[in-house]
Amino acid sequence: MAKVLVIEDDTFLRELIVQKLDQGGYDIAEAVDGEEGVKQAKAEKPDIILLDLILPGIDGFEVLRQLKEDETLSSIPVLILSNLGQKEDIEKGMKLGAKGFLIKAHFTPGEIIEKIKSILA
Amino acid sequence: MEKETRTTRSIIARTQRLEEMRAALLNMLEDTEEARRDAEAERNKIQTIITNFSDGLLVFNPNGRLDVINPHAEKIFGIQAEDALGLTKEELVRFPTMMASLKILNEKEDVFRREVLIQETFVAELTKIQIRLGRTPMGIMVIFHDITREKEIERLKTEFVSLTAHQLRTPLSAIKWILRALSEGDVGELEAKQKDMLEKAYNSNERMIDLINDLLNVTKIEEGRYLYQPVLSHITDVVNVVVKDYIELAKRKDIVFKVQKPLRKLPRVLIDKEKISLAIQNLIDNAIKYTPRKGTVTVSVVGSSKEVKVSVQDSGMGIPKAQQNRVFGKFFRATNAQTVDTEGSGLGLYLVKNIVEAHDGKVDFISTAQKGTTFTITLPVKEEVGEFLKKF
Incomplete structure (x- = not known):
């Protein structure tokens, strides 16, 4: 089964999305901040990463940059899931190599899972 | 004797x-x-x-030479009177702090309270007046009023609203996700009545999310970084895309929804497509919302080589005459509109005006109570693409 790494500092949102992924039959790894996110990515080698942008410590953009710089991780698709949604943010994320950019308030967990499914297909 | x-x-x-x-x-x-x-x-x-005088003051004599510079103006520009007096505007360019103001002074007309950035941390309002004694021109008087503090407060306010809006999105996302999880039966099956309630909560939450988006758009406007990569586009294409989204909504209200397009191809306009779409959307949305069942809403596009116009005409309730001058104000809602739709944010037309004006266009309207309203967006057709782009 495909493994999803969820990097999200808000416990509540993380639990909700994890629960939904769990129901969808995915393997799950979790991280609550950027540094742990990079560490988990290296350790778990997930198939896809769900990445929040506003994180304690190093932010999501920096995490994305580090992931894309690491040869062993650069091929893992990263889906940004954030409350930011200004064009500048979206463009910056996409330029850094994100596969997609979802604004949290505009998608339900179900739709997010659909997106993950379509990227992995 | x-x-x-x-x-x-x-x-x-x-x-x-x-x-x-x-x-x-x-x-x-x-x-x-x-x-x-x-x-x-x-x-x-x-x-x-x-x-x-607590404002900076410059007076140029009829020969265009600097005649008066008061101490406050010396301070604003960081120059000494004896170095500047008697110089022409062209010669004053040697003082870098004066550059922005001199550019404005070269314009022909009088200027009233125009914002000008004098130094990194100093913003003034410039007023330029031709002075005359009887009919004899006596030169030009220029007043600089310090608004640095006002600008700073405005910036703080905008930043605060932007930050708050972003912060509010997190709990709203959580609520949205939870409501969806509940109504999809993730934690147990629900009765129809319970589902119905949850659906209402979900819709209220969606409205809140929309309102936050509106607020974020407003703060972006106020931070002056709203327009994004304008491209040359056919306005009819933009209108077509927007109109499509409203056919269903109009049908549900039995509203006759018509689109009138010009036979000839119009010149392209340089626009931020997404923002102009948003403006047209707002107008159509209002038209449908405030027009009773079986009314009509007509979107028409006309134009010439100089400008293109998009009009949205409805047979709705109209805007009360006494309130017409406030229509484009922030958070304005007409009293009769509030009775039909209690939840509008009052930001729609404010956004429309700002979007259109950022394109150097204008928006105006004609409205008769109980008969209907027509809003018209006019966008200029620009020859010098380069000039337009420089502004952003």
């Missing part, structure tokens, strides 16, 4: 006349002296006012 006496009398009389004349002369001298003192006092008074 007789003769001597006459001579003496004549001398005495003349002396007397001379003395009278002397007194008169002295009198006149005194008057002149007094007038001179008055004039000087008057001049001192004006000088004192200019010197102590």
